[in-house]
Amino acid sequence: MANVQNQYTQFPFQTQDSGTTPTDSTSANDEDSVVSDCESGVSGPCFDQPSLSNKGLIRLSHGDKAHDVIAKRFLSNLGSLAAHTKDFTIQKNCFDGLTWQARLQSFQIFIKAMEKKCGGDANVKYAWCAATGDEISKIVEHGFGYSGLPKNSGLYGHGVYLSPADSPMESVKNAVVDNSGMRYLMLCRVILGKAELVQPGSTQCHPSSDEFDSGVDDLSTPNKFIVWTTHLNTHILPEYILSFRAPSSWKGLLGMQDKMRMKMPTSPWISFPALISALTKFLPPTAMNLISKYYRDHRDKKISRRELIQLVRQLAGDKLLVAVIKSSRTKQIQRTK
Structure with missing residues (x-):
């Protein structure tokens, strides 16, 4: 069992001299400490969090390779919002107990089965999943199979939605x-195998x-x-x-960040x-009714502009x-002549 845990609890963003062959790789610079301009927004651990049980979890400290690489990757993707992030803590699932050890072994077996099914590539990725502290406590204790799953929008069917490792903002x-x-x-480490496009x-x-x-919302750039x-x-x-704390104005900052990206296209x-x-x-x-509904959802701020475009x-x-x-653009040019 120990070999299973060692093989599947290593964070993938490591240099080649670590002795692993990660699914997702980055340069050696990712082994440096957290980006300096984010450090001012990161304070010490907050261990008196009543909603998240620490059973089965161990806290990673600054200087730990996994902590620093995860923190750097996460905070750098937040952009200017990183400076508003406080009480940032990373805990590792130590897979305590016979049940989790069995799940680790099962995960390895399913990877091998998926490799055989997919011609050698199980398509294993790291991905982010949002959940409440109570949901995470239950997942750490009981796994994902318990009834109270992380709540999803339901746009893409019934399951757990995760975002790619390089897109934590989603x-x-x-x-x-x-x-x-x-x-x-x-x-999370996720076995995707062959993914199919799922329509809204x-x-x-x-x-x-x-x-x-598995499913994706976009085959080329999910x-x-x-x-x-x-x-x-x-x-x-x-x-x-x-886990992290953000000010009440964080949602407004998210909106401002989105607007900064929405420059007039050339x-x-x-x-x-x-x-x-x-x-x-x-x-x-039927398709037009869905598009009109999603446009109304965007106007009502239920979905972002980016989500609307993807849909x-x-x-x-x-x-x-x-x-x-292009046809619309051509007509505009003709009208101005």
């Missing part, structure tokens, strides 16, 4: 603040066929990995728990109302969208 946005002002994320509005709860093993309810205790291994573009009007000529009513891309397809936008 999960940060879904992190719920507890009574003590803390937010929590899990960094799906009620899927298992792979659509034996060919597939923002969400979907692990179905049938695969929770075999395909997700929660290895690290991040390439051809079209407003959403005009795009919806143009797409009605090409898409069936429209999935329903309409990039080829049609490019053609519609």
Whole structure:
């Protein structure tokens, strides 16, 4: 059992001299301490958090290789928000007890089975998952199979939604603040196997066929990995728990950060109302009803602009969208002549 734990509890962002062959790799610079401009926003551990049981968890300290690499990767992806992050703590699941040791062995067996199924590549990734402190305590104690799963939007069916290791912001946005002002994320190792594209509005709860093993919201650049309810205790291994405190103004800062990215495009573009009007000529009513609903959700601030764009891309397809936008741009130029 010890070999199983050593093989599958190493954080992947390590240099080659560590003796491992990580799934996700970075340069040796990632072994340095946390980015200096983020250090002022990171304070010592907060261990009196009533909503997160420490049973089965051990705290990592500054100077620990895994702590520093995870902290640097996480905080650097927060951008300017990192300076507003306080009481940042990383805890490691020590997989205490016979049950967790059995889950570790099971995880290894499923990786080998997936490698055999997928021609040698099980597609194992690290990914973030937002959950409350109470949910994490239960997951650490009982695994993902207990009834109170982390709450998801349901846009992509029934399962646990995770975001890629290099995109923690997707999960940060879904992190719920507890009574003590803390937010929590899990960094999990996930067996994805062959992923299938899941359309918005799906009620899927298992792979659509034996060919597939997991779901994604976009095949080329996914923002969400979907692990179905049938695969929770075999395909997700929660290895690290991040907790941090953010001010009440953090949501406003998130909005400001999004607006800073929304600069006027230099390439051809079209407003959403005009795009919806143009797409009605090409898409069936069911698709248009969904697009209109998602646009209303965006106006009501239920989903972000980026999420809206991803949803429209999935329903309409990039080829049609490019053609519609270029056609609109051509008409605009002709009107100005």
